[in-house]
Amino acid sequence: MFDLDPSSLSRxxxxxxALYHFLFVPLTLGLSFLLAIMESVYVMTGRAIWRDMTKFWxxxxxxxxxxxxxxxITMEFQFGTNWAYYSHYVGDIFGAPLAIEGLMAFFLESSFVGLFFFGWDRLSKLGHLTVTWLVAIGSNLSALWILIANGWMQNPVGAVFNPDTMRMELTSFWELMFNPVAQSKFVHTVSAGYVTGSIFVxxxxxxxxxxxxxxxxxxxxxxxxxxxxLASALSVVVLGDESGYAVSEHQKMKLAAIEAMWETEEAPAGFTLFAIPDTKNRVNHAEVxxxxxLGLIATRSTDTVxxxxxxxxxxxxxxxxxxLVAYDALERLRAxxxxxxxxxxxxxxxxxxxxALLLKRYLADPRKADDATIAKAARDTVPGVGPLFWCFRIMVALGFFFIGLFLVAFALSCRRDFSHPLFLRVCLWSLPLPWVAAELGWFVAEYGxxxxxxxxxxxxxxxSSSVSVAQVLFTLTGFVLFYSSLAVVDVVLMRTYIRLGPAEALRPSSAAPAHQPAE
Known part of the structure; x- marks a missing residue:
C-alpha cells in the first residue's frame, strides 16, 4: 500500500x-552514434544522400x-528540495560525478550539438564529422557519470562514515569510478539506448x-x-548477464525478489520462467x-549458493x-x-x-526496539516481489524479441529485399517497445x-526533506503536467517532421525551393 507521506510522495x-526524462535519453544515445555512422559514410563516399540522412535524423x-x-535539469535540483538529508549525508560522494557530468560531459555535448546544426556550411567535411563524433562521445560521457553516481547508490564503495561530521565521506575516487555495479550499468544502459535509436530509425x-x-x-x-x-541488441543481452552477476554479488535481496526465490535452493539454482508469486504465503503458484x-548465470559456477x-x-x-551496537557507540561518541x-x-x-537506522521508522531511539520490532524492520528489506518478478521477465522477453527483429532486418538488408509488408508493419508497430523495456529496466533497478x-x-x-504533503503534491502535480506537455510537444514535432519526410523537412525556410534531398 502506498503511504501518503512526504517521503513516499517525494519518491x-x-x-x-526520472521516467519522463528517460523517455528522451535512450533515443539521444542511440541516434547520436547512428548520425556519426551515417556522416562517416558521407565523408568516405561523397554521396549527398548520406548527408541528407544525417541532417534529417x-x-x-x-x-x-x-x-x-x-x-x-530539474532532477538535480530535487536533491536539494526533496532530499535534503540525502544531500547532506552523502553529498561529498554523490556530488562528485554529478559535478563532472555537468562541467565536462554536458558542456561538451551541448557545445558540439550547436556546431553540428549550424556548422554544415562553416566547417570542412572532416571537421563537421569530428563534431558529430564528439556529440556522440559527449552523450555517452554524460551517461557514464550519471550511472557512476547511480551505481554508488546500488553499491556504496570508496566511502566511510565520519562520526565527527555525521556524514559519509569519499575515500577513493578510483573505487567510485570503477565500481563494478556502475560499470555494468553503464554498458548495459547505453547499449539499450543504441537499441532504442536503431528501432526508431x-x-x-x-x-x-x-x-x-x-x-x-x-x-x-x-x-x-x-x-x-543487431550488434546493440546482442550486447544488451550479454551485458545484461554481466549486470545480473554484479547484482548477485552486491544486491542479493534484489536478485532473490526478482526471482521470487523465497527459500535458499541447492546450488546451482534454477531459473523461474513462469510463476504467480504469492507474497502473503511466500510461495509461488504454477511455477515453471x-x-x-539461474545459478550458472548469476554466479557462473555450479557450487555457489x-x-x-x-x-x-x-x-x-x-x-x-x-x-545497534554501532548506533549506541555513535550516541556515546556524540556525547x-x-x-x-x-x-x-x-x-x-x-x-x-x-x-540499525531502519528501526527509526518505528522508534525515535532504535536502541529501545524489542525483538518483534527488529523482525519487522528486517522484513522491510524485502522489496515488492510481484512487480519485480514480472517487470524483469517482460524486459527480458522484449530483449530477445529485438534480437529476432534485427536478425530478420539484417538478413533482408543484406539481400536488399525490402518488399515484405508484414515485416515492415512489425517494424513500425515495434516503435514503442524499446522505451517500454528501458522504463521497466529502471523500475527493476530502483524499486528493487x-x-x-x-x-x-x-x-x-x-x-527526504522536511516538507509537507501539500508542498510535495503541488510540485508533483506541476511536474506531471509540465512533463506531460513536453512529451506531447515532442511527439507532435517528431510526427510532423516524419510525415513531412526528408524532402520537406530539410527544405530551407525561404521561399526558394532550394535543394531536394537525393533519392
Missing part, C-alpha cells in the same frame, strides 16, 4: 520525473535532445517504405539501423523452472542487531568526542549502522533497491 515525484535528434535537457524507415515514399533514403537508413541494432540456469528471501531476512535481522572506546566500537561495527536510498547505508524514509 513518487522523483520516480515520475539529426533534426529529430535535436528535438529529442532539447526535451531531454529540459526534463533532466528502423520503424520510421518501414513507415516510408509502406507508404512508397523516399525509398532510397529509407532503405539505406534501414541497412544502418539493422546492423547497428529451468534447472541450473544463492540465498533465498527468508534467509536474507534473517541476515538483515542479524545486521540490525549488530548495527563525548574523546571516548576512544566508543570510537573503536563504532569503527568495528560501522558496516551495519545503516541497518528499496527500502534503501543508499543500499545498506541510508534508508529512503530518512533521506
Amino acid at each position: 513518487l515525484q522523483f520516480g515520475m520525473t 539529426g533534426k529529430l535528434f535535436g528535438i529529442n535532445f532539447a526535451m531531454g535537457v529540459a526534463t533532466g 528502423l520503424s520510421v524507415s518501414a513507415y516510408y517504405l509502406l507508404k512508397g515514399r523516399h525509398a532510397a533514403f529509407a532503405k539505406r537508413s534501414m541497412i544502418v539501423a539493422s546492423a547497428f541494432g 523452472k529451468v534447472p541450473w540456469a 544463492l540465498p533465498g528471501i527468508d534467509d536474507l531476512v534473517l541476515r538483515a535481522e542479524r545486521r540490525i542487531r549488530n548495527g 563525548n568526542r574523546a571516548d576512544a572506546e566508543a570510537r573503536a566500537t563504532l569503527t568495528a561495527h560501522a558496516a551495519d549502522l545503516g541497518h 533497491r528499496q527500502p534503501w536510498s543508499i543500499d545498506g547505508v541510508l534508508p529512503t524514509f530518512l533521506a
